[in-house]
Amino acid sequence: MASRALPKLRLNADGPTLAVEVFLFALRVLLIIFAAWAVVGTIAIQVEGGGLTGRAWRDLFVGGLAQGFMYGLIALGYSMVYGVLGFINFAHGEVFMAGSMTGFFVADALFDSGMWESAFPLAFVIVLLTAVVTSALVAVIIERVAYRPLRGAPRLIPLITSIGMSFFVQYAVKGLVGDGFKNYPQLPAGLQDRVSFLGLDIEGIKLFVIVTAIVSMVALWLFVERSKTGRAIRAVSEDKEIAALMGIDVNRTIVTTFAVGGAMAGVAGLLWAMLFRKVYFLTGFLPGIKAFTAAVLGGIGNLVGAMLGGVTLGLIETSGPTLLNGLAWKVPTLVAFGIGALGVVAAVIGVARFRQANPRTVGSALGMFVVGTAAAVWGFVVLPGAQVVIPGTSQLKDMIAFVVLIGVLMIRPIGLLGERLAVEERG
Amino acid sequence: MSRRINFRRLGVLVIVLALFAAACGDDDDTTTTTAAAGGEFTPGPLGAVTVAPGASIEIRALQAISGEVSFLGTDQVRGMELAIQDYGDVLGHSVNLGTPEDDLCSAEGGQAGAQAIVAQDGVVGVVGTTCSGAGAAAAPIFDAAGMVLISGSNTSPSLTSDLAGTAGENWYPGYYRTAHNDLFQGATAARFAFEELGLTTAVAVHDGDPYTQGLADAFANAFTELGGTVTIHAVNKGDTDMTGVLTNIAADGPQIVYFPIFQPEGDFIIQQQGGIAGLEDAVWMGADGLITDGFLALPETEGMYFSGPDLRFGTNASSTGTNYEQLVAAYTAAYGEAPTAAFHAHTYDATVLLLTKIQEVAVQDADGTLHIDRQALRDALYATSGFAGVTGTLSCDEFGDCGAQTISVIRNDDPTDVAAGKANVVYSFAPGA
Numbered sequence: 032m033a034s035r036a037l038p039k040l041r042l043n044a045d046g047p048t049l050a051v052e053v054f055l056f057a058l059r060v061l062l063i064i065f066a067a068w069a070v071v072g073t074i075a076i077q078v079e080g081g082g083l084t085g086r087a088w089r090d091l092f093v094g095g096l097a098q099g100f101m102y103g104l105i106a107l108g109y110s111m112v113y114g115v116l117g118f119i120n121f122a123h124g125e126v127f128m129a130g131s132m133t134g135f136f137v138a139d140a141l142f143d144s145g146m147w148e149s150a151f152p153l154a155f156v157i158v159l160l161t162a163v164v165t166s167a168l169v170a171v172i173i174e175r176v177a178y179r180p181l182r183g184a185p186r187l188i189p190l191i192t193s194i195g196m197s198f199f200v201q202y203a204v205k206g207l208v209g210d211g212f213k214n215y216p217q218l219p220a221g222l223q224d225r226v227s228f229l230g231l232d233i234e235g236i237k238l239f240v241i242v243t244a245i246v247s248m249v250a251l252w253l254f255v256e257r258s259k260t261g262r263a264i265r266a267v268s269e270d271k272e273i274a275a276l277m278g279i280d281v282n283r284t285i286v287t288t289f290a291v292g293g294a295m296a297g298v299a300g301l302l303w304a305m306l307f308r309k310v311y312f313l314t315g316f317l318p319g320i321k322a323f324t325a326a327v328l329g330g331i332g333n334l335v336g337a338m339l340g341g342v343t344l345g346l347i348e349t350s351g352p353t354l355l356n357g358l359a360w361k362v363p364t365l366v367a368f369g370i371g372a373l374g375v376v377a378a379v380i381g382v383a384r385f386r387q388a389n390p391r392t393v394g395s396a397l398g399m400f401v402v403g404t405a406a407a408v409w410g411f412v413v414l415p416g417a418q419v420v421i422p423g424t425s426q427l428k429d430m431i432a433f434v435v436l437i438g439v440l441m442i443r444p445i446g447l448l449g450e451r452l453a454v455e456e457r458g
Numbered sequence: 459m460s461r462r463i464n465f466r467r468l469g470v471l472v473i474v475l476a477l478f479a480a481a482c483g484d485d486d487d488t489t490t491t492t493a494a495a496g497g498e499f500t501p502g503p504l505g506a507v508t509v510a511p512g513a514s515i516e517i518r519a520l521q522a523i524s525g526e527v528s529f530l531g532t533d534q535v536r537g538m539e540l541a542i543q544d545y546g547d548v549l550g551h552s553v554n555l556g557t558p559e560d561d562l563c564s565a566e567g568g569q570a571g572a573q574a575i576v577a578q579d580g581v582v583g584v585v586g587t588t589c590s591g592a593g594a595a596a597a598p599i600f601d602a603a604g605m606v607l608i609s610g611s612n613t614s615p616s617l618t619s620d621l622a623g624t625a626g627e628n629w630y631p632g633y634y635r636t637a638h639n640d641l642f643q644g645a646t647a648a649r650f651a652f653e654e655l656g657l658t659t660a661v662a663v664h665d666g667d668p669y670t671q672g673l674a675d676a677f678a679n680a681f682t683e684l685g686g687t688v689t690i691h692a693v694n695k696g697d698t699d700m701t702g703v704l705t706n707i708a709a710d711g712p713q714i715v716y717f718p719i720f721q722p723e724g725d726f727i728i729q730q731q732g733g734i735a736g737l738e739d740a741v742w743m744g745a746d747g748l749i750t751d752g753f754l755a756l757p758e759t760e761g762m763y764f765s766g767p768d769l770r771f772g773t774n775a776s777s778t779g780t781n782y783e784q785l786v787a788a789y790t791a792a793y794g795e796a797p798t799a800a801f802h803a804h805t806y807d808a809t810v811l812l813l814t815k816i817q818e819v820a821v822q823d824a825d826g827t828l829h830i831d832r833q834a835l836r837d838a839l840y841a842t843s844g845f846a847g848v849t850g851t852l853s854c855d856e857f858g859d860c861g862a863q864t865i866s867v868i869r870n871d872d873p874t875d876v877a878a879g880k881a882n883v884v885y886s887f888a889p890g891a
Contacts, residue, residue: 084736087709087736090708091701091702212722212725214752217757223732236733307726309698309725309726348702349705350702353702422692423691425691425703426693428697
């Protein structure tokens with residue numbers, strides 16, 4: 032058995048191999064091509080008079096915003112804990128669910144007493160307070176029993192613990208209230224109707240969700256940026272030892288962080304329940320994962336990033352499948368040939384760069400050649416008049432969201448706004 | 459290069475050996491039963507089961523008896539127990555149900571459960587599965603073992619045929635069902651929408667599950683055949699925000715939306731459609747998966763239609779003499795609660811049918827030993843015609859569809875009175891009639 036393996040061309044000691052580099056380059060280009068095709072196709076279909084109406088786009092946009100702001104609210108908790116302790120608190124989705132679930136029992140009781148209908152604003156405040164306090168309490172208790180004893184341990188340990196905590200809370204709730212769905216009472220008539228806002232005729236409840244979320248986020252931002260406790264949180268996230276030397280009670284600050292993050296999850300939990308009107312012991316799982324994604328998308332540890340990531344994710348989720356329908360646009364021959372020609376140019380440039388044999392660019396050069404050739408074949412042979420009709424695109428919304436996440440992270444590994452609470456001026 | 463050829467040879471050798479072993483296994487099986495059979499009885503190609511004097515006839519249940527769908531499977535196991543009790547002994551042998559196996563309502567569960575059953579000695583037939591997905595995985599295993607599988611609740615067309623003489627992709631010999639074929643349900647829903655309501659544009663929504671997908675396709679095909687236009691949309695199990703899919707549905711401008719899916723996704727669709735422009739006038743229709751107390755009680759489901767098996771069994775009496783009213787009374791007396799799901803009566807019929815056919819084909823020796831020929835049992839089941847059941851008259855076709863097939867459409871007029879909604883039949887269709 033003589034060594035028949037390809038000699039691995041290592042660019043430098045730690046760098047990826049050539050094959051990996053070519054693959055990554057091709058993947059990036061493919062993602063961009065498909066995204067461009069989908070967007071251009073959607074616009075073209077729209078221009079041709081097909082596709083969705085303006086009202087439909089508005090519904091998608093508003094729906095995406097409402098969903099996204101809720102992701103953002105949950106994502107804040109992930110980001111804050113990551114900023115302060117440097118690990119992902121996977122039990123955060125359950126904190127969200129706990130608020131939602133407690134809110135149900137209070138809302139149901141208020142509905143029975145008639146107050147839900149007759150004095151909705153007051154009833155809402157009561158339910159909101161319940162949800163917020165419960166979520167904050169659950170978050171603080173989790174921190175106390177599950178994370179504080181592990182303060183000095185490697186980061187992986189609290190991460191695993193948080194997954195365990197997540198299951199514990201889920202099944203504790205199941206044991207307490209059963210595994211059935213809890214149906215929130217119907218909203219009062221005013222919130223179900225459409226309201227006119229800034230010339231947009233949108234659903235009252237979604238507007239309500241968006242406004243409440245924005246108010247909560249602004250309040251949190253002011254708290255972290257302007258208050259003394261907020262400054263302490265930032266200091267602890269910067270460096271725990273130094274913060275302690277400066278007279279900051281680190282443990283108290285961490286508890287505050289969990290409480291505030293939990294409170295935001297509580298707000299999200301109630302809004303979620305108002306919008307979807309259903310909660311059960313696994314309600315927190317998927318939104319938790321999505322919100323974590325949102326936090327990474329925006330730049331983990333970064334509060335504004337968490338909000339931006341949440342909204343981006345929500346918008347992609349709701350409108351992504353529709354954009355995917357843009358692939359059904361029949362590509363005009365001229366455009367197809369244009370892509371083919373671009374492919375040829377890219378392939379030629381790739382060859383030229385490859386021949387320079389610069390070890391830093393050899394990977395992308397080869398990638399350009401491969402992708403360029405593929406694009407040329409594709410543009411001249413496959414694409415003219417091609418049409419990709421994907422059935423059931425709505426089923427792909429999670430996939431689209433995660434592909435976008437991967438795409439963003441491939442191009443910008445630190446997320447949209449960067450990990451602000453991390454390294455920075457520590458230098 | 460030479461190594462590769464060696465591997466190929468080795469592979470061929472392994473396959474040949476495996477085939478040989480399998481063939482030997484079959485031979486063994488047959489010879490043992492022949493030896494036990496003694497004198498006159500000669501087993502058919504699939505072998506036979508010999509029941510010694512005083513021993514029980516073994517049948518088994520393969521139902522979804524755990525998890526979220528346990529209410530379905532438990533309901534059906536109870537139907538089996540009542541049927542065995544009503545039927546009594548078969549030629550002097552008692553019938554033993556053994557321990558019910560769990561189909562987990564999934565392909566994995568169906569496969570594992572089927573393997574557990576075929577590993578047991580002397581099992582004649584199985585009543586199950588609860589879910590079509592499990593049935594598709596279990597049917598080939600029972601077929602290979604020569605057993606019969608009769609389901610009281612599988613409805614996927616893929617398990618039997620397209621009703622036009624072509625076997626479904628998951629059809630195997632030895633599979634029967636007393637539930638309807640969803641092609642009938644889809645066709646009835648389409649007929650109702652097109653002919654009764656006079657609607658011509660429709661959207662069908664499924665969630666990727668074989669049952670919902672089969673039903674949505676059946677509806678779409680039938681609706682197109684009648685002359686309507688229909689598009690198919692899909693959601694995921696676990697989705698909560700339906701804005702995207704509803705907006706795209708609205709873009710197709712449907713007069714009726716048929717969404718034969720389950721809770722909670724069905725709830726999210728019906729509760730969120732109010733906020734989507736373009737769906738104000740659409741008619742909403744679900745299927746039997748959504749005919750549950752929880753869903754019918756939602757205020758938004760007022761005026762919604764549901765297709766499902768016609769459960770008005772009236773005075774149809776099983777060959778055991780029991781009619782539906784008596785069955786429910788016996789059920790309630792035995793288990794302390796009303797039936798939890800819809801298919802206990804179909805399962806009751808499936809069990810009675812199996813026992814009747816066992817009795818029909820069994821050959822009894824002078825000492826009371828029973829010989830049940832597996833092939834003869836299959837043939838007898840396929841030959842079922844005009845068999846009286848609680849759910850109606852059962853006749854099996856060559857692909858094992860034996861159900862009475864009557865489908866009805868109900869309308870939920872008052873979400874505060876679920877029982878009235880379930881009984882409010884506005885349309886009924888029996889394809890054979």
